[in-house]
Amino acid sequence: MDPSPERSNASDSSTAEASAPQPAADLARAAALFEQSVRIMARLRAPGGCPWDREQSFDSIRKYTLEETYEVFDAIERRDWPHLAEELGDLLLQVLFYAEMAANDGHFTIADVLEHLNSKLVRRHPHVFGEEASRAAGNRADVDAAVEGSSAAVLRNWDEIKAAEALHAANAPSAALHAADAPAEQKLPESRLDSVQRAMPALAEAAKLGAKARKAGFDWPEWRDLLPKLVEETAELEAEAASDDPARKPAVEAELGDLLFTVVNLGRHLGVDAEMALRGCNRRFRQRFREMELASERPLEELAPAELEELWAAAKRKLNAPSPER
Numbered sequence: 001m002d003p004s005p006e007r008s009n010a011s012d013s014s015t016a017e018a019s020a021p022q023p024a025a026d027l028a029r030a031a032a033l034f035e036q037s038v039r040i041m042a043r044l045r046a047p048g049g050c051p052w053d054r055e056q057s058f059d060s061i062r063k064y065t066l067e068e069t070y071e072v073f074d075a076i077e078r079r080d081w082p083h084l085a086e087e088l089g090d091l092l093l094q095v096l097f098y099a100e101m102a103a104n105d106g107h108f109t110i111a112d113v114l115e116h117l118n119s120k121l122v123r124r125h126p127h128v129f130g131e132e133a134s135r136a137a138g139n140r141a142d143v144d145a146a147v148e149g150s151s152a153a154v155l156r157n158w159d160e161i162k163a164a165e166a167l168h169a170a171n172a173p174s175a176a177l178h179a180a181d182a183p184a185e186q187k188l189p190e191s192r193l194d195s196v197q198r199a200m201p202a203l204a205e206a207a208k209l210g211a212k213a214r215k216a217g218f219d220w221p222e223w224r225d226l227l228p229k230l231v232e233e234t235a236e237l238e239a240e241a242a243s244d245d246p247a248r249k250p251a252v253e254a255e256l257g258d259l260l261f262t263v264v265n266l267g268r269h270l271g272v273d274a275e276m277a278l279r280g281c282n283r284r285f286r287q288r289f290r291e292m293e294l295a296s297e298r299p300l301e302e303l304a305p306a307e308l309e310e311l312w313a314a315a316k317r318k319l320n321a322p323s324p325e326r
Contacts, residue, residue, distance in 0.1 A: 038110055041096040045104060058101060065094040073279070124161045127154065140164040166195060192216065203274040206264040223269035226262060233259040284319070291315035 022030075044053040068091045075084035099110040119137045126134035126145040134145075141164035147153035170190075192215070196208045213219055220226050237255040240248055267274040292300060292311040300308065 037092070037096055038100075041093075041100045042103075045100050053097075056097070056101070058098065061094070061097055065091075068094055077279070077283070123165075124158050126157065126161075134161075138165070140168055201275060203260075203264055203278065206261050207268050207274060210261075210265040210268050220265070220269065223266055226266040226269065229262050230259070230266070233262050287319055288312060288315040291318060 044050045047054075068087065072084065072087045072091055075081075075087045095113065096110065099108070099113050103109045122129045123134050123137035123139045126139060126143060127147045129137075131139075131145050139161050141157075141160045143157040143160050144153070145157070147157065193209060193212050196205060196212055198205065200208075210219065220229070233255065237252070237259055240251045240255045264274040267277055292308070292315050295311055295314060296303065300311075303311070
């Protein structure tokens with residue numbers, strides 16, 4: 001497989017200019033540094049390497065992967081480019097760590113990871129690398145590669161190619177053998193929601209579940225129809241939370257989950273990512289709370305509720321005020 005680096009004629013010229021290929025010297029430097037990183041990771045895990053690194057397992061370091069991902073988010077939001085470069089390196093370390101542990105156990109190597117990635121990128125971009133290269137990379141879907149600069153067409157083709165991949169994987173001999181070995185009670189009918197991975201933040205999972213259900217016609221017609229649902233779910237949560245019985249905690253948790261699910265799907269209808277909306281809210285809360293601390297002459301814990309509310313309102317007014325023109 002030797003996909004051409006040239007962009008298709010259907011590509012937008014301004015986009016092509018904005019994403020010009022890196023100079024050969026930069027690519028060579030990146031390749032050499034990546035190889036060095038792989039060798040360093042192998043040395044850390046080798047006998048005589050780092051005791052801490054050698055003791056780690058997939059389960060022990062997975063929490064760090066999530067932490068590093070959110071640190072990348074934070075650097076992006078702050079437009080802190082030097083810090084982002086560092087955080088992306090930390091995130092890449094997680095990939096190298098997992099791949100090295102897998103290689104130690106005989107499962108796969110970092111080369112397998114890169115091969116899967118490269119094949120997927122070529123397979124799902126027939127409009128860039130050509131239909132022949134896409135087929136050679138494993139594309140089994142019949143899609144129109146002439147996207148004419150349309151992002152919507154690109155996403156439609158991506159989904160069709162991805163669906164064909166999933167169908168092929170499900171019909172593969174290894175998958176059939178695994179299904180045959182499964183206990184009878186685990187052989188459930190396939191659901192269209194099965195493609196939504198559980199291994200993602202709950203807010204993102206909720207949005208994807210709602211989007212998948214929408215394709216089956218199971219959705220609210222428009223965002224305004226979710227507002228009464230919010231009132232309904234809030235009332236149900238209030239009814240469960242009114243009890244002081246600790247045994248009701250699972251019911252309270254379930255009702256809170258229903259309320260959150262409804263809010264996430266309201267965001268989906270409004271074209272707003274719930275995770276990003278909440279992160280923005282968290283940032284504003286931090287800023288306003290800091291203003292409260294700075295404005296108060298006494299520790300906040302010594303203030304009455306009315307005084308705290310007044311400080312909060314003042315912080316909101318100050319932070320929401322337009323910046324003076326320079």
